[in-house]
Amino acid sequence: MRGESMAGQLIKEWTAIQQFPSATQEKLLELLGQLKNKNVNTLTILVMGKGGVGKSSTVNSVIGERAVTVSAFQSETPRPVMVSRSRAGFTLNIIDTPGLVEGGYVSDQVLETIKSFLGRFLLNRTVDVLLYVDRLDAYRVDNLDKQVVKAITDSFGKEIWHKTMVVLTHAQLSPPDALSYEEFFSKRSESLLKCIRQGAGIGRKDIQKYAISVALVENSGRCTKNENDEKVLPSGTAWIPSLVNTITDVALNGKPGILVDKKLIEGPNANDRGKIYIPLILAFQYFFVIKPIQKWIKQDIIRESSPAWD
Numbered sequence: 001m002r003g004e005s006m007a008g009q010l011i012k013e014w015t016a017i018q019q020f021p022s023a024t025q026e027k028l029l030e031l032l033g034q035l036k037n038k039n040v041n042t043l044t045i046l047v048m049g050k051g052g053v054g055k056s057s058t059v060n061s062v063i064g065e066r067a068v069t070v071s072a073f074q075s076e077t078p079r080p081v082m083v084s085r086s087r088a089g090f091t092l093n094i095i096d097t098p099g100l101v102e103g104g105y106v107s108d109q110v111l112e113t114i115k116s117f118l119g120r121f122l123l124n125r126t127v128d129v130l131l132y133v134d135r136l137d138a139y140r141v142d143n144l145d146k147q148v149v150k151a152i153t154d155s156f157g158k159e160i161w162h163k164t165m166v167v168l169t170h171a172q173l174s175p176p177d178a179l180s181y182e183e184f185f186s187k188r189s190e191s192l193l194k195c196i197r198q199g200a201g202i203g204r205k206d207i208q209k210y211a212i213s214v215a216l217v218e219n220s221g222r223c224t225k226n227e228n229d230e231k232v233l234p235s236g237t238a239w240i241p242s243l244v245n246t247i248t249d250v251a252l253n254g255k256p257g258i259l260v261d262k263k264l265i266e267g268p269n270a271n272d273r274g275k276i277y278i279p280l281i282l283a284f285q286y287f288f289v290i291k292p293i294q295k296w297i298k299q300d301i302i303r304e305s306s307p308a309w310d
């Protein structure tokens with residue numbers, strides 16, 4: 001079965017799901033069933049983060065095929081790409097995007113590109129889940145991370161964090177400094193979540209309201225597998241079904257998805273910016289420009305009307 005999306009591009013049948021080991025397939029189909037039971041028959045996932053963190057690899061892992069370009073070197077995704085797959089009346093859209101950091105700064109241009117892409121392909125529809133991707137094997141968060149979060153918040157609104165989950169790639173690692181894997185994972189995710197709360201302006205009392213889940217991912221072909229041939233984390237968890245499970249939870253968490261409307265694409269009051277100053281400017285012109293000119297003309301007329309030989 002083939003379908004057409006609103007934008008007119010072909011939605012392929014999700015055949016690659018059959019590439020997964022049968023244990024994974026069963027779990028994925030069960031999750032799609034859960035969504036359909038809740039009358040959710042489309043899931044649109046936006047993937048964002050810095051460059052080189054594993055966004056494109058994660059998209060490919062979830063779809064089960066090489067749908068988007070992966071590169072060991074920066075910026076091989078110059079534009080956002082949407083991968084759409086359908087399965088038994090259910091459509092999965094995943095939007096892969098370029099890294100949000102360029103030359104050491106957050107790129108507002110990349111954010112604009114993402115927004116105009118959404119406007120073109122998803123107008124009046126929703127983004128149901130944001131995957132905020134970073135690496136597990138990073139040992140610090142810095143101000144740039146906070147700036148990335150702030151830029152996302154400024155572009156999409158604070159509410160986007162209600163529909164966000166953090167994805168940490170490179171999850172098959174040996175922690176440094178005699179830390180256990182669990183300790184390392186909880187330290188890394190806590191510091192990243194704290195950074196997100198700071199960047200998004202989520203206060204202490206709203207931590208529960210904006211509870212953000214963290215999922216682990218290992219995209220490498222060398223990822224350990226279990227007896228069912230599923231890729232597993234050091235904990236033994238098969239991570240693909242686990243990731244899709246968390247995505248499902250976020251999609252069904254009762255908070256509205258991010259509506260792609262004109263306001264989102266053009267920014268809040270893009271056309272109104274500065275409009276409040278118009279009356280002030282008019283008043284200023286009246287009292288300081290028009291009035292003096294009138295006065296000056298009047299004086300001139302008076303002067304003119306008196307005889308030149310006076």
Ligand code: GDP
Nearest residue numbers: 052053054055056057070071072169170219220
């Ligand atoms: P993007 O720029 O965020 O889209 O990152 P890519 O998906 O293109 O990945 C950048 C590089 O990291 C590529 O060489 C990938 O093969 C590698 N990579 C991505 N995810 C993982 C992972 O989970 N584990 C390992 N070992 N390598 C990864």
Ligand code: MG
Nearest residue numbers: 055056069077
């Ligand atoms: Mg990429």
